[in-house]
Amino acid sequence: MxxxxxxxxxxxxxxxxxxxxxxxxxxxxxxxxxxxxxxxxxxxxxxxxxxxxxxxxxxxxxxxxxxxxxxxxxxxxxxxxxxxxxxxxxxxxxxxxxxxxxxxxxxxxxxxxxxxxxxxxxxxxxxxxxxxxxxxxxxxxxxxxxxxxxxxxxxxxxxxxxxxxxxxxxxxxxLPEREFRAGMAEVIKYGVIWDKELFEQLESADNLKSMDVLSPELLSYILERSCLAKAEVVGQDEREGGLRAILNYGHTVGHGVESLTNYHTFVHGEAVAIGMAIAGKIALQAQLWTQDELIRQNNLIKKAGLPLDIPSSVNQEDLLNSLQLDKKVKAGKVRFILPTEIGKVIITDDISQDLLKTCF
Amino acid sequence: MxxxxxxxxxxxxxxxxxxxxxxxxxxxxxxxxxxxxxxxxxxxxxxxxxxxxxxxxxxxxxxxxxxxxxxxxxxxxxxxxxxxxxxxxxxxxxxxxxxxxxxxxxxxxxxxxxxxxxxxxxxxxxxxxxxxxxxxxxxxxxxxxxxxxxxxxxxxxxxxxxxxxxxxxxxxxxLPEREFRAGMAEVIKYGVIWDKELFEQLESADNLKSMDVLSPELLSYILERSCLAKAEVVGQDEREGGLRAILNYGHTVGHGVESLTNYHTFVHGEAVAIGMAIAGKIALQAQLWTQDELIRQNNLIKKAGLPLDIPSSVNQEDLLNSLQLDKKVKAGKVRFILPTEIGKVIITDDISQDLLKTCF
CATH class of the missing domain: 3.40.50.1970 (Rossmann fold)
Known part of the structure; x- marks a missing residue:
């Protein structure tokens, strides 16, 4: 194969x-x-x-x-x-x-x-x-x-x-199972931002926690569609001028969570999972997508054994401040990648602080 | 201007x-x-x-x-x-x-x-x-x-x-005068490898040893034509696959001379001047260009106050060996850039050791 x-x-x-x-x-x-x-x-x-x-x-x-x-x-x-x-x-x-x-x-x-x-x-x-x-x-x-x-x-x-x-x-x-699950966060990301069919295939699996529970066919499919999704995005924007930013879905908040837990509590994919859950919540509050779609995303995250919630040790104010330090901030405005439906996202810097606070 | x-x-x-x-x-x-x-x-x-x-x-x-x-x-x-x-x-x-x-x-x-x-x-x-x-x-x-x-x-x-x-x-x-003269070696190089008109303009100058003896017009002309020559060569070969190699005229032997004098005796342009004089001699021996053309090249080198001869401290055998270490050697064959007339060079690895020895 x-x-x-x-x-x-x-x-x-x-x-x-x-x-x-x-x-x-x-x-x-x-x-x-x-x-x-x-x-x-x-x-x-x-x-x-x-x-x-x-x-x-x-x-x-x-x-x-x-x-x-x-x-x-x-x-x-x-x-x-x-x-x-x-x-x-x-x-x-x-x-x-x-x-x-x-x-x-x-x-x-x-x-x-x-x-x-x-x-x-x-x-x-x-x-x-x-x-x-x-x-x-x-x-x-x-x-x-x-x-x-x-x-x-x-x-x-x-x-x-x-x-x-x-x-x-x-x-x-x-590969250690925790690393496998962390990688699965990025796979789910491709489903949410780009590839509805991949998303639905992930939904059809019993669970996504380890290699052993996936059929070789599904595993190959996942690898193929994920690489294809990234190749399509990068092919249109090799040096990160525009479209490529959508690959950072879940990463803005994710980086903040990683940094505020000193990179000890979570591996990268776990923090991205939390970031996607938050971004999904922001998208819901901003009426960009539906509660049902958010639940479907979060179910996949759970099925991969990944966390959804910001740990209580992380202070809301600190996390909001950390977003300002993100590499992609331009002129002080935080850009968010937010889903409008399964398989589609938009890039926006038009999210109010007030709305943000209700999502953390 | x-x-x-x-x-x-x-x-x-x-x-x-x-x-x-x-x-x-x-x-x-x-x-x-x-x-x-x-x-x-x-x-x-x-x-x-x-x-x-x-x-x-x-x-x-x-x-x-x-x-x-x-x-x-x-x-x-x-x-x-x-x-x-x-x-x-x-x-x-x-x-x-x-x-x-x-x-x-x-x-x-x-x-x-x-x-x-x-x-x-x-x-x-x-x-x-x-x-x-x-x-x-x-x-x-x-x-x-x-x-x-x-x-x-x-x-x-x-x-x-x-x-x-x-x-x-x-x-x-x-700029110290010695550095000016060293830069002039590369200017002369562009005349020999690419731009006959630049070469002839250099011949028309009384001397090329310092900025003071050149008219502002000639200096600007020299800068312009040199940059243009390099831009034309690089434009055709950005990453050094083929044509760009001609920019190394005088550099193969030049690097050897620099290295064997421990980078103390000559600045880079002076070593390149010696390298061009030797390459010109090889071209003459290989019947690629004429004695007259070689003399014209060497007259420019002299007019810029640059050296023509390998110092006696450098051993011929060592210099021949040093050519083998050049970055551009492929499969043990030394590639030479050799002039066929003023303004034109070829790339060849077809120079015998015997011929080489008569030129050092």
Whole structure:
């Protein structure tokens, strides 16, 4: 079972291959691209332990010269120092302009590898093998790469497109369930903002909490439709001028909740789930969509085992203030992405403080 | 006196303004671009001392919020650490996506500012005000930005285009003469590889050693034709796939000479001058062009007070070996850019070691 999603951008085009047990074919897939002999695989120790040898063997069988570089797992290593360690490895291997970096891991590894590939020799080839659900449905499309500044997430980075994204749903077997559910938040998001049919398919599932309860067909479908939704949005707005902002549905409030709980209480997808519940409530109060639609959204969130409510430890006033710090604030006005029906959202900065207060 | 050179690239277009005493009009020029209120001017202490206040006043008069950040002069500060210091400043000023970094300086400041602008918030606006002849004719066009790795020059970087380049020939008054002459090496290069008329105009000048001996008209002409030549080449090959390689005329041997003299004996343009003299000799031996053309080229190099000969301290064998380390070597073959007549070059990897040895 394999499906191929072409991602078409003005100056770059690449394919996302969604293939069950496809990870062992990475060598052949890489061979079909016009890339040089040298490949540097970047991963973290745990993921590499699971899949590193499969990937390296497959690449070597096709005649590539392959080496690897590991970075400890976790957001705290998503730094310029880690990028420097990749540069040092690239130098020691004498990577050339047609050489390739392969990201084998979740979002952190993908973002860092992409940034290193974007900036080594002013840009070498980059292949993504995402191993988390979040990275599969979010980071595979869009070209956002980068690292954190000590005082802010993702402040340093570049837009840079991969040559290929290979998604093997089977690798999700080794993903912790909490991470799986967090990724599901982004899947639900695509249903709400873009793809009604995806939303309805999610409704038809008994539950969305773990890989084991989903049929392989549904899982592949979810991956495909999510990537397609993002590819369609990004295809129309590669550098975040307009439409692309809708991908931030649930994220404005979500970022606030993450930040006010010091990034300890929730993983990103959980905070996004809360953010979507709040955004849905704002949309209801603003009479943009119906109570019934809000309930349907929230039922999906619950079915994925994700939270709906702002924890009592978070102060309403603090959360309202935090919205002002969002990267996307322009001239002091908070922009909200709000649904008008399942599958459609609008972007608006016309929500009063009074209305907001009733929703938190 | 102002001339405007449009630089047209598939996804980016910008203008180079060459304007005598134009630096004081940077505010108006910036105002005409679609950029946000905040501007960070990046410079080195010496250049900033000359032109910082003029630039800042002009920008403030148009209502921009302006701050500045200085980095000590010199190639040894062209590092990731300096980029980090720019990031910290950008954070403290809360630069936004529509904010702008202005590079006020020579090639080092331009390359670093461009890289910081390319990678802060995944890309903010960038304006160049080059203050050296080399930066005016070389770094203004092409979008190459970056820093050095401790073990190699320009290994870290990105292609990133400015929104505007403002060249004020008058700022060359404060440029040390040796730097002026070094920049002239690149001007001569454009004559040899691309622009016969520019070459002939250079021949008509009494000498090319300092700004004082050139008429303002000839200086403006030189700047314009050089930028135009580079814009034409880069316009056809933004990311260095093919044609753009001709800009490396004189650079392959030049880099070897720089490296074997530990970057102490020659500045870059001087090494390029030697490289052009050697490339010209190789072309003669390979019967690509005539003795007369070689002499005409070398006369220009002499008229600019630039060296023609490899210093006796450099061993022939070492220099031949150093060519193998060039970034552009593919599969062990050294590619040479060689003139076939004034204004035309070819790219070839078909030069025998025996022939080479007679030219060093």
């Amino acid at each position: 394999q499906s191929i999603i072409p991602v078409k951008l003005p100056q770059n085009a690449y394919e996302i291959h969604i293939a069950t047990d496809g990870i062992k074919d990475i060598g052949q897939k890489a061979k079909s691209l016009n890339i040089g002999q040298k490949i540097l695989v970047i991963s973290n120790p745990e993921i590499f332990n699971y899949y590193g040898q499969i990937v390296i063997e497959s690449l070597r069988q096709e005649g590539f010269e392959v080496d690897h570089h590991l970075i400890p797992a976790g957001e705290s290593y998503k730094t310029l120092d880690s990028i420097s360690s990749i540069y040092d490895k690239a130098l020691s291997l004498r990577l050339e302009r047609n050489s390739t970096m392969v990201a084998l891991g979740g979002g952190v590894i993908g973002d860092m590898t992409g940034f290193a590939a974007a900036t080594w020799l002013r840009g070498i080839n980059f292949i993504q093998i995402p191993t988390s659900l979040l990275a599969m449905v979010d980071a595979s499309v869009g070209g956002k790469t980068g690292v954190n500044h000590p005082q802010g997430k993702n402040l340093i980075g570049a837009f840079y497109q991969p040559k290929l994204v290979l998604i093997d749903p089977m690798v999700l077997k080794t | 102002q001339s405007i050179i449009p630089v047209k690239l598939p996804q980016n277009a910008y203008e180079i303004h060459i304007a005598t005493d134009g630096i004081k009009d940077i505010g108006q020029k910036a105002k005409s671009l679609n950029i946000g209120q905040k501007i960070l001017v990046i410079s080195n202490p010496e250049i900033f001392n000359y032109y910082g206040q003029i630039v800042i006043e002009s920008l403030r008069q148009e209502g921009f919020e302006v701050d500045h950040h200085l980095i000590p002069a010199g190639e040894s500060y062209k590092t990731l650490d300096s980029i980090s210091s720019i990031y910290d400043k950008a954070l403290s000023l809360r630069l936004e996506r529509n904010s702008t970094m202005v590079a006020l300086g020579g090639g080092v400041i331009g390359d670093m500012t461009g890289f910081a602008a390319a990678t802060w918030l995944r890309g903010i606006n960038f304006i160049q005000i080059p203050t050296s002849l080399l930066a005016m004719v070389d770094a203004s066009v092409g979008g190459k930005t970056g820093v050095n790795h401790p073990q190699g020059k320009n290994l870290i970087g990105a292609f990133y285009q400015p929104k505007l380049v403002l060249i004020d020939p008058m700022v060359l008054k404060t």
